Amino acid sequence: MKKLMAVYDADTRYAERLSDYVNRKEKGVFTAQAFTSKEKLAEYAKKHEIDVLLSGERTDSGDISGIPSAQKIYMSEETEKQMDSGKEIYKFQSGDDIIREVMAAYSEIPGIRPNTAGAMGQSRRIIGVYSPIGRCGKTCLALAIGQILAKEEKVLFVTLDTFTGFTGLLNERWKRDLSDLIYYYKQDRFHVIRLNSIVYYLGDMAWIPPIRIPQDYTQLSVQEMADLLERILQEGNYTTLVLDVGDYGRDALPLLEKCQVIYTPIREDPFSAEKMREFEEYLEAVGNGAVMEKIQKIHVPMVTGGRRMEHFPQELLWGDMGDFVRSLLKGQRNLWDS
Numbered sequence: 001m002k003k004l005m006a007v008y009d010a011d012t013r014y015a016e017r018l019s020d021y022v023n024r025k026e027k028g029v030f031t032a033q034a035f036t037s038k039e040k041l042a043e044y045a046k047k048h049e050i051d052v053l054l055s056g057e058r059t060d061s062g063d064i065s066g067i068p069s070a071q072k073i074y075m076s077e078e079t080e081k082q083m084d085s086g087k088e089i090y091k092f093q094s095g096d097d098i099i100r101e102v103m104a105a106y107s108e109i110p111g112i113r114p115n116t117a118g119a120m121g122q123s124r125r126i127i128g129v130y131s132p133i134g135r136c137g138k139t140c141l142a143l144a145i146g147q148i149l150a151k152e153e154k155v156l157f158v159t160l161d162t163f164t165g166f167t168g169l170l171n172e173r174w175k176r177d178l179s180d181l182i183y184y185y186k187q188d189r190f191h192v193i194r195l196n197s198i199v200y201y202l203g204d205m206a207w208i209p210p211i212r213i214p215q216d217y218t219q220l221s222v223q224e225m226a227d228l229l230e231r232i233l234q235e236g237n238y239t240t241l242v243l244d245v246g247d248y249g250r251d252a253l254p255l256l257e258k259c260q261v262i263y264t265p266i267r268e269d270p271f272s273a274e275k276m277r278e279f280e281e282y283l284e285a286v287g288n289g290a291v292m293e294k295i296q297k298i299h300v301p302m303v304t305g306g307r308r309m310e311h312f313p314q315e316l317l318w319g320d321m322g323d324f325v326r327s328l329l330k331g332q333r334n335l336w337d338s
Helices: 012-025 038-047 095-106 138-149 178-186 192-196 214-219 222-235 249-257 270-285 289-294 309-318 320-329 333-337
Strands: 003-008 030-035 052-056 071-076 088-090 125-129 155-159 200-202 205-207 240-244 261-265 295-298
Touching: 003 012, 003 038, 012 030, 012 052, 012 095, 030 038, 052 095, 071 095, 088 095, 095 192, 095 200, 125 138, 125 222, 138 155, 138 200, 138 205, 138 240, 138 261, 138 309, 138 320, 155 222, 178 192, 178 214, 178 222, 192 222, 222 240, 222 249, 249 289, 261 289, 270 289, 289 295, 309 320
Parallel strands: 003 030, 003 052, 052 071, 071 088, 125 240, 125 261, 155 205, 155 240, 261 295
Antiparallel strands: 200 205
16 A cells, blocks of 8 residues: 655645645655645644655745645755754755655655555566676667666666766766665665655656665675575666676676566687686586576677766767667567576
């Protein structure tokens, strides 16, 4: 059963637009209802349990302390106003940012364990992108796969690379990232609401900002990281997780074992060929033929040239890489749905 978010503001257009946005975008946890009168809100609260009450600054009566709700969040019109333990947020930020801040505040309620589930009745899969070869287009390939699949299904993109350059390439700054999920997972405080407080969007594709401090990877074993990713997929509202495995090296096997298919960019120069040969010999030596069978070796177009950073995601999607991935994915669903 979904949680109820009441949006209370004297500005009818603002309250209704924010509620509509929440209902369109946040399909996993909350459903929103707009109110512009304290009396109507109080009457509604007598018959319905309100989980989150968002109260705008320009309301008709002000005090909402007597209206029952699990969490009250005040929306301030002043960007410089001091926040109060995550329960006060800026009113005129983007709808996605408001949703993330609401999720972050609601998830701090002691003992909260949402009874929400992932995409019920649908198969789920992890599509991996990994190669022992450097500078072969792994991350660009993974981003293109995620964006293209997201046109048809609910996709989450995760990269485990140490340094990604995403702050510039995606023109984003974020308050929370994969480091926070690792912390909550280790504390046994991970759940879908915490996940949704961290998820950002690139077009239709959801993605988790990468880890900010490389040493945070040491907080989890590779097996624990693999289990965390599987839990994200099972509890989140996603059918596909596109995983850029990054530079885990030989330790990557538990991650690769979770994938239904692994796209492996290759190059033909002697060093690259030898790296690939050594990796395949390693899989054979440890007796991991299952991972070997999942690997799809491919040559990908290199993404180079004078692209402006803010246009990079769209150029990736509609350039040579995007055309390559659209062609690649045709008729390949049997690889990850079998």
